[in-house]
Amino acid sequence: MAAAEGAAMASSLPVFDYRNTLNTAVGEQGISDADLDFARAVSALRDFRARVDSGEIGFPNLPNDHKVVNEVAKFAASLRGKVEAVIVLGIGGSALGAYALDAAIRGPHPVQVGVDKKHPRLVVLDNVDSGFIAAALKTIDPKKCAVCVIAKSGGTAETLSTFLIVHAWLAKAVGAKRATSRVVAVTDAHKGDLLAIAKQEKYTTFHVPGNVGGRFSVFSPVGLLPAALIGLDIKKLLRGAADATLACWSPDLQQNPALQSAMVHHALDTRRGKKIEVVFSYSSYLWASAFWYRQLWAESLGKRVNRRGEVVHTGQTPVAALGVTDQHSQVQLYMEGPHDKMITFWAVQKPRADVKIPATAQFRKFDSCGYLAGKNLSALLHAERRATEAALTEAQRPNCRWTLPQVDEYSLGAFFQMLEFQTAFAGELYGIDAFDQPGVELAKKLTNGLMGKKGFEEWARKVKV
Numbered sequence: 001m002a003a004a005e006g007a008a009m010a011s012s013l014p015v016f017d018y019r020n021t022l023n024t025a026v027g028e029q030g031i032s033d034a035d036l037d038f039a040r041a042v043s044a045l046r047d048f049r050a051r052v053d054s055g056e057i058g059f060p061n062l063p064n065d066h067k068v069v070n071e072v073a074k075f076a077a078s079l080r081g082k083v084e085a086v087i088v089l090g091i092g093g094s095a096l097g098a099y100a101l102d103a104a105i106r107g108p109h110p111v112q113v114g115v116d117k118k119h120p121r122l123v124v125l126d127n128v129d130s131g132f133i134a135a136a137l138k139t140i141d142p143k144k145c146a147v148c149v150i151a152k153s154g155g156t157a158e159t160l161s162t163f164l165i166v167h168a169w170l171a172k173a174v175g176a177k178r179a180t181s182r183v184v185a186v187t188d189a190h191k192g193d194l195l196a197i198a199k200q201e202k203y204t205t206f207h208v209p210g211n212v213g214g215r216f217s218v219f220s221p222v223g224l225l226p227a228a229l230i231g232l233d234i235k236k237l238l239r240g241a242a243d244a245t246l247a248c249w250s251p252d253l254q255q256n257p258a259l260q261s262a263m264v265h266h267a268l269d270t271r272r273g274k275k276i277e278v279v280f281s282y283s284s285y286l287w288a289s290a291f292w293y294r295q296l297w298a299e300s301l302g303k304r305v306n307r308r309g310e311v312v313h314t315g316q317t318p319v320a321a322l323g324v325t326d327q328h329s330q331v332q333l334y335m336e337g338p339h340d341k342m343i344t345f346w347a348v349q350k351p352r353a354d355v356k357i358p359a360t361a362q363f364r365k366f367d368s369c370g371y372l373a374g375k376n377l378s379a380l381l382h383a384e385r386r387a388t389e390a391a392l393t394e395a396q397r398p399n400c401r402w403t404l405p406q407v408d409e410y411s412l413g414a415f416f417q418m419l420e421f422q423t424a425f426a427g428e429l430y431g432i433d434a435f436d437q438p439g440v441e442l443a444k445k446l447t448n449g450l451m452g453k454k455g456f457e458e459w460a461r462k463v464k465v
Contacts, residue, residue, distance in 0.1 A: 013244060014404045014415045016257035018264045020389060021342065021398040029339055029396045031264070035271045041263040042251050044428035049249065057435060058211035059420055060248070062219035063241035063413070068206070069234060072221055075184070075204060076228035081117040083146045083182075086229045088124045089166060090150035090222075091158045092299075093214025094186075095126035096292040097416075098226035101218070103288035104412050105232050107352075119231035120146075125166070128158050133165060142173035147183045148226055152208045152217070154192015157447060186221045213435050215296050216420055219413070233409045240413030248421040258418040261400070262425035265342070268398055269316050274342040277316045278334060281346040282323035282385040285407045290320035290346070293419055300423045300434040307431055314430045316342075324384045331388060335395050343392060343399040347385055350406040351378045 023030035051057045088098050102122045103109065123136055147166055151159040171179040185198035189207035198205045206221035208214075217223065219241055224234045250256045253263075268274040277297065279290045302315030321330050323345070334341060357380075359373035372380070392399045404411045427434025449459030 012405060012410070012414075013240075013247060014257065014402050014411065014418055016261050016400065016402055018260060018400040020393045021264055021268060021400050025393055026396045026398050029272060030398050031267045031271055035267045036263055037267075038253060038263075040429065041253065041259055041425070044262070044425050045249070045251060045256075045259055047428050048424050056211060057424070058209045059213075059216035059219070059424075060245055060417075062209075062212065062217075063238040063245060063417065065220075068221060069224065069238060072206065072224045072228050073234065075206075076225070079146055079229060080231075082144070083120050083229075084144040085121045085123055085140045085146075086226055087140065087145055087147045087166060088122065088126070088150060088226050089147065089159050089162045090124075091126045091156060092295060093217055094150040094152065094156075094159065094222055095124050096215075096288075096295055097218030097223035098122065099124045099126075100289040100292040101223060101227045101232060101237070101412065102230060104285045104407050105409060106230070108284050108287060120229065122226060122230050125162050126158075128161055133162060137166070137169055142170050145170075145182065146229060148186060148229070149183065149194060149203075150186040150222055150225075151192070151194050152186075152188055152214050152222075154187045154194035154196075157444075157451065160194070184225065186225060213437075215299055216435070218292070218416055236409040237413040240410035240415075241417040242413075244414035244417040244421075248418060257402075258421040259425050261402075261418075261422045262429060264400060265316065265422070266426055266429040268342045272398070273340060274398065275316055276319060276341040278319045278321050278330075278341055278343045279346065280321045280323050280326070280343055280388075282381060283346060283348045283407060284322065285352065286346050286348070286404075287320070287322050289412075289416075290322075292416075294318045294320055296419060296423050299437050299440075301426055301430060301432065302439065303430075303432040304439070305432075307433060312430070312432065314432055323388065324381065327384060327388055331391075334392065334397060339397075341397065343397065345385060345389060345399060345401040347382075347401055347403045348405075348407055349403060351381075352407060354378045 019025055021030055023032050048057070052060050088095055099122070106119065123140060125133055125136055147170065149159065149163050167179065167183070170182065174182070180201055180203065183201070184204045184206070185194055186206045186208060187194040187198065188210065189195075190210075195205070197203075206225055208217055208220050208222055212220055214222070219238060224237075227237065228234045247256055248258045253260055265277065279293060281287055281290050297318045298315065304311060304313055306312045306314070334343060355377045357372045357375050357377065363369040364373055389399055389401070402415070404415055424434055445456060445459045446463055448456040449461070450463060
């Protein structure tokens, strides 16, 4: 059932390989066939399928919502060539997906390709750090930007505070009427202050389905709208997600890498105490995606009680690492520190571009240079990843790998959808609800009280520091 690395090369979908998590590879720190409950995994799939079929959970159906995709594409086309920057106002699931898509397809921001009329710059204002907001706005021409305000609840303090700031900045520069034509809202279809504001101001508005949570919303207008506005191929993205969905519904574990991965993660956590998952991305293009995944895995599975109301305190802590950079900052801990981690490598078969290391005459005589001459950087990257996998395996540190054929819209759509399914399946295996987040509500109420929101006065008095 474990897929060999070579199988990834022949597949258009991401492939999962968990051989280095088995006790045959890493000894007593690994899992055995007895730890892998195949029947329970298939039961988890069926239980989740029932929740989707009942309409309770909606993210698996997003890739086939062609009406919404066409509406988003049409709106994006209406602004093409008119804006140089797309500002996203959102936080968590309302921002991380758009940022991850942008960094993966157009490149990490320090080396991102130049902006042109078809590909505006994406500016994600997802933190209420006043210096950050002020500095970001100084880099944008308010006459040549579009603003996406994204909040499913419609009342997120961070999003609405930055909206008020950006709206005033925009209206001052271009006038209130023109500002209206450059603001688009993404929120719930039936309730919330953002919906009311959008109706009052006559903003173009897109909706998040009620049965799709924020961290599972990247294939709704939450992620699709910013992606379309910056020129990404959202139809190709959704084709990848749709094809992955077919694989994710297969009860044949050989054909379902998302279910394999959920089963392995759950077993390593509950049977071998691997409470930390290190996501080791060997692609700078996928680095931002690791932060999107971090929210998905942590917020979905970190739960105090299960569905029966029993206190269980489930969840792995996800840690993002970048290969090869973090071989020189974190691998020492992973090799010799506590046996509380599993490492998940993200590998890409075909690089976006390749660079040959030149055989420069005056440097070849040096041992540290000569053996590298004439080889490709991609060969070095892959060698370092394979070597790190081998070293961790030798040290009895369980590790697995996702391999993408390449980083384009199709592969990314498939990968994100598989990770969302993996998370949903894991929730079923843990017996918890992977689609709520009760643990974040207390801090929200306390914040509202401290900021003077009506009806939250008693919450402010609870804060002692």
